[in-house]
Amino acid sequence: MRAITKEFPGVRALSDVSLVVAAGEIHAICGENGAGKSTLMKVLSGVHPYGTYDGDIFYQGRECRFGDIRASEHAGIVIIHQELALVPGMSITENIFLGNEPRRWGRIDWKAANHRALELMSLVGLKEDPDTLVKDIGVGKQQLVEIAKAFAKDVKLLILDEPTAALNETDSRHLLDLLRGFKQRGITSIMISHKLNEVEAIADAITILRDGRTIETITVASGEVDEDRIVRGMVGRDLESRFPEHVPRIGEVFFEVRDWTVRHPISADRLVCKNSAFTVRRGEIVGFAGLMGAGRTELAMSIFGRSYGVHLDGKIFKDGREVEIRSVADAIAHGLAYVSEDRKAIGLNLLDDVKTSVVAAKLSKITRRGVLDEAAQYHEAESYRKSLRIKTPTVDEPVTRLSGGNQQKVVLAKWMFTDPDLLILDEPTRGIDVGAKYEIYGIIQRLADEGRGVIVISSEMPELIGLCDRIYTVFEGAITGEVARRDADPELLMKQMTSSRRLPTP
Structure with a gap:
């Protein structure tokens, strides 16, 4: 990827970013929330199609101009997003082949689909009945269904966005072992992760992004990789401690x-x-x-x-x-206030903007005779935007456009607004990421000090x-x-x- 620049209304997400990945390697991308990691991978996979960004993509020696995600999948590039794209009420087999069903005489061949699903499930180490509904298996196994789904599309370049974020240690180790096995089969992997110990353990090379720009790429073989080096590149300074004094x-x-x-x-x-x-x-x-x-x-x-x-x-x-x-x-x-573990499904309404989300839990604070005081709503949201350092150009911005760390700050603001x-x-x-964690730890400590x-x-x-x-x-x-x-x-x-x-x- 050469000189990739991507803009959204009011914000430049990527600015002249370059990325070189060798065939057959595991390449990690690290950076703070909002650094542009997911956006870069969405450009590569056609989620953001050609024409919506500046720069060039070269894959297997030729320039690619993907118009949509199907075009990139046809080339062998498959992305697994942090929010898994599975249908809970459908079976494992149905999810693996969704939109890619094997057909015979113009009809879906479910016998062939189940047989092939068992082969793919064995490949990723998933020991379940293929007719099991996805909602009845854990998050770790759902992640394996997504990877099996990628192999059903003849993957050559596998992109994983925070693949172990919601997994326990056992499931995380299994997933990392799978990536090592895929490497031996000649499959290239790009992994976005905030778990620096996992990155250090598995990656052949690490590219660090900060504020939408490429900071550096480090090869693990150079012997220069350690967590402090990665953190310094991500946040632009040394973090002497991961927790504020x-x-x-x-x-x-x-x-x-x-x-x-x-x-x-x-x-x-x-x-x-x-x-x-x-x-x-x-x-x-x-x-x-x-x-x-x-x-x-x-x-x-x-x-x-x-x-x-x-x-x-x-x-x-x-x-x-x-x-x-x-x-x-x-x-x-x-x-009492409760910030749930799933900010997207429970903590936020992704259709709302920042100012609506911040005041949602206690509207009575800013209503006058049953009518919402919009000036007070804007003032309160703007106050939390500044005090919690929520990275957004305006509180009118939809929360779905914010990075994960900034969405988490919005959820915190929502419950702090209730004066718990x-x-x-x-x-x-x-x-x-580690920088946003440091900020949230500071917020937690301030709340206790109050x-x-x-x-x-x-x-x-x-x-x-x-x-x-x-x-x-x-x-x-x-x-x-x-x-x-x-x-x-x-x-x-x-x-x-x-x-x-x-x-x-x-």
């Missing part, structure tokens, strides 16, 4: 949950929360650690207005008094240890341990995250 000012207990028990919404014999009990102090950042499926999100959602499952038992106390929180409206009224006493953050930095309580649910153990004052561990719906920051280490947390019995506090 912070001295907590922790006050008294103001929020308490006792004996919280919740049943699965469908399986009547399955408990997703089992007699859970915990406390939060003012000014305190409390972490919740657990493996995928441990019940952390279910606990948070059930507390936030019983948004998940069937409540069986348990009480909530705030400022020493029992409170009844039976709906999301009750939760907001009692000073307790802010629950579920995977607050998922799919976000006397609020903050709960952080995260799958990244270093994040919990570096950010939280106290950490609870969860296993199969039960809280199995409580560790102060000074005593927290990965080995101890993992031991408590994999044990069904409550272990003594160090």
Whole structure:
């Protein structure tokens, strides 16, 4: 790709970007949210067609001018987006061959499709019935369906945008092993990732983008690659610490949950929360650690207005008094806020603009006699845009045009606007680059310094240890341990995250 420039209304996403990828290599692209990584790959794959950008693309020795994504797929270039393009109500086979179904005598040959699907599933290590609905398998297996779908199109260049962002460690390792296997088969891969340890482990070369420009390309064989070098290129400066310096000012207990028990919404014999009990102090950042499926999100959602499952038992106390929180409206009224792990499906309405999203959770603050005060709406949104450093030319911009990190800041702004006493953050930095993470950590610390309580649910153990004052561990719906920051280490947390019995506090 030579001198690629791409503009959207009010913003230049790419400016004279060049990228050279050798055949058969794994090439990583790193950069902050908004650096232009996904836009560059959308140009390459025809999502942004020829004529909508400046510059040239050469593939296998000839210039390519892709008019749409089908044209790039015909050439053997297949992109797997961060938001998987699967139909939940269709089977694995139907998804693999969607729009590319094998035909016989003018009709879809489902027998041939199922046979070929089994071959492709075996290739990617997916051991499922091909008739299984996609909605009934986990995110890691859905990612494998997407890769099988790519192989159904005779892929030669595979582009993966944040392929491990939503995966646990086991699924991530399996996916990286697959990429190594594809390399041995002569398939070229381009991977966008914020997980620098994975990039360092698997990539042959790394191209760093910053503010829509190419900063440098590093070959791993040169021996010059380390996380600090990548971070420096991404953010334009050294990050001496991945977490801002912070001295907590922790006050008294103001929020308490006792004996919280919740049943699965469908399986009547399955408990997703089992007699859970915990406390939060003012000014305190409390972490919740657990493996995928441990019940952390279910606990948070059930507390936030019983948004998940069937409540069986348990009480909530705030400022020493029992409170009844039976709906999301009750939760907001009692000073609770919940930033969900899925910002696109639950946290935001992607049809809204920034200013509408920021005030959405508490319109009563800016209504006068039942009428929305548009001037107040704009003022509030603009205030959060500046204080949270949301990268957007205007608050009238649709949130769908923002990068993942900036969308996350909009979700934070939306709940900060409600003036919560307790802010629950579920995977607050998922799919976000190291520079944006640093900014969000600072925001979390500022919220705690204002006397609020903050709960952080995260799958990244270093994040919990570096950010939280106290950490609870969860296993199969039960809280199995409580560790102060000074005593927290990965080995101890993992031991408590994999044990069904409550272990003594160090």
